[in-house]
Amino acid sequence: MSLPSDRKALLFSAGGVRLALRLAQLREIVAVPEAAGEVIARGEAVPAAFVSTVLGLPGGRCPFALLTEGPPRVALRVEALHGIVDLSEAEFFQLPARTPLPQPPPFAGAIVMGGAVTLELSVGTLGFAPLEPALDAAEPPPDLGLAAERELRFARAGREYAVPLALLLQVLEEPALAPVPLTPPSHRGLLYHGRALHPVVDLAVLYGGAGGEGRTVLLLDAGGAGIGVVADRVLGVGEGGEDVLRPPWDALFGG
Template sequence: MQGEKPLTKAQRLALVFRGAGTRWALPASSVLEVAPPPEPGQQGAATRRGLVTEDFSGLLGKRAQRGLGAVTLVLDHAPPRALLVDAVEGVSDLATAPFFHLPAALQAPAGALIRGAVLLGSGLVLELVPQKLAELQPCRPPKAALDGLPEGKPTSPPVRALVFEAGEGELVGTALPLVTGVLRVAGLCPVPQAPLGHLGLLHHERSLLPIYDLGLLSGRARGGGDLAVALDIAGSAVGVAARRVIGVVEGFADRPEPAPGGQVCTDGDGRAIFFPAWDAWFPGAG
């Protein structure tokens, strides 16, 4: 969704930096100083202003990916706060950058820290709220798996379904009317503290599409792949990661078997295909 109050002249210039595995934009007017990082082994050392340096990635429950570009951002706040980030990319003018609100499922975990996402060039950047960043406390890591997927209730299989491979040899099917497209995934924008299984945001057709991995959602290994099947689940757009698309399949056996989070149907070639009950996997959709 686009559309937001215009940024003031002071707000439109943003410092773009990297940390916690993603890219961020912070109004340049809210930064007092860009200072050198602490010396190796001196994490938490005081800056020349006497401020204790805190690890921005650590506050968000992520491991820093720090190299030679690491710097300390001193926030213009009472009192000031010093945050160590992975790197600064530069200063950008957000006045004409397309702005997007986060999808509903990401708004609660992100809290008020993230105003939304902006499109800079060909990549998404998460826009921070300065006051909330200055008040940020350490976040708990997301839970490791869904709280027990309910046993699916067998229903009549769809007449036609799109079948794709979500993991090694794992075939997944979904009713064709739910499918809005198949996309190649590149340049995802991760969102720290996002719900379980969320890989990142993809800019697609003037909107944001959240991409999820079914393996991670169920507490298993990530399925991998550079494709995503875009679905309309109860009015919400969701992308599911896929290794490859098998194609449109029809002619399923009449007696599906129940399985946690859905049902298993057999096609005319004898292949077992898992059909998720999407509302159980994405209860926040709709």
């Protein structure tokens, strides 16, 4: 039987990313001076880890320290607190397989409440130094060059791509994406849709481009799991030129 503290979590943020920590792992929350190194709690000096630094996120004011149970005990410096939630009222997900992270991963999973995605920290894997992010493959995917009988074409960062219509589940305009720190540059975040979490990939980055903002996400079927692909826009019938990239979708989604 799980303890009540296992069924509740503290929500907070670091580097602008929403995070969570189970109450079973939390000993105390203290307000600390901005310049403090070690955190002193009840006469005990506890080493501090700035969560934004460890996760490679932009730094900022960190006026709160979350003292963990350990071992070892550590004070997690964070930006803001957002309250305690009952996980029986939330959905909990393992992170999708197509969400590459350093190993062991710094996140135990994701919590979704009211459609908002929050990453649950895995405290034992954090340490104090910045973690090395996962990287994209050194070589871009090959271009298959073979047109499907029915396909959808879309534009992304100055290139045109084609995907078989048989793989297309839905076209979503301006969906909310939750960023995942330490993923490769091509990983744009997590999409909560249809009561499931889907990783979103930017082909422009995989093919050596700069990427940037894309307002459309094509939700594709990757062997029973959904994966989002960023697009600038869907091309109309007869629109576009001869230079079209057709990635190896099965191999791409299997990474």
